[in-house]
Amino acid sequence: MEKRIINPWQWQDERSYVQAVEVTNATGTLYVSGQTAISADGVSSDADMKSQLLLALENLEHVINKAGYSCENIVRLNIYTTNTAELWPHFNIFQEWTTKHNVKQALTLMEVKSLFETLKVELEATVVK
Template sequence: MNRTPVNPWSWSLNLGYNQAEIIEGASRQLTCAGQTSVDAEGSPQHLQDMRNQITLALDNLEAVLNAADMGLTNITRLGIYTTDVDEAMKHLDIFGARFGPVQAAPPMTLLGVTRLAMPGLMFEIEATAVD
């Protein structure tokens, strides 16, 4: 698979993502349902703690990717939903700590929502990955 970043402006690179990417030569696509801060039984964790919710949601996303023999470098699109955009923005360094070392900057969208499916959850990540 070959990825070519498309960035007519550089501001998004400072936030850790590309405006777009051209993907060529991919053979499999994985569409991940929204991953949240839940344990292996689906019980919400870290209620009212945005930083730990983001961390666990990313852990859960990586577990799904690993189960498909993929990793963060395979992600071609992220959709992020949060009940508090300002609070989420304070903790997006977690994404840099995960994606930076593997030199991945997938296009992403961050949306504020009224609530998520489970009460107490504040952060959810959808992903598309290819290899």
């Protein structure tokens, strides 16, 4: 698999994403359902945004690894949140996670009216190999 990052500007570098990712010669594509702060026994978290973001990232990583893929090969990530202003002070957690895994992904952040039960943030990814 080969990835080519397309960044016609530099300002997005500080925000931990890229403008576009081209993938050629991929041998597989994994479409990951939205991962949230749901425990292994299926209980939705009612914790604060920071705690939910940490668990959602942990769950995303777990699914990707279980499928035999690598977080480094995330090419598309959508973040859904019920409150962007509440998420923003904790965005460094997301940035540290992407740096740790050397993720260079196209990114969309959307504020939505609600998520399942008590959830505040959901991460949806496309991964290649």
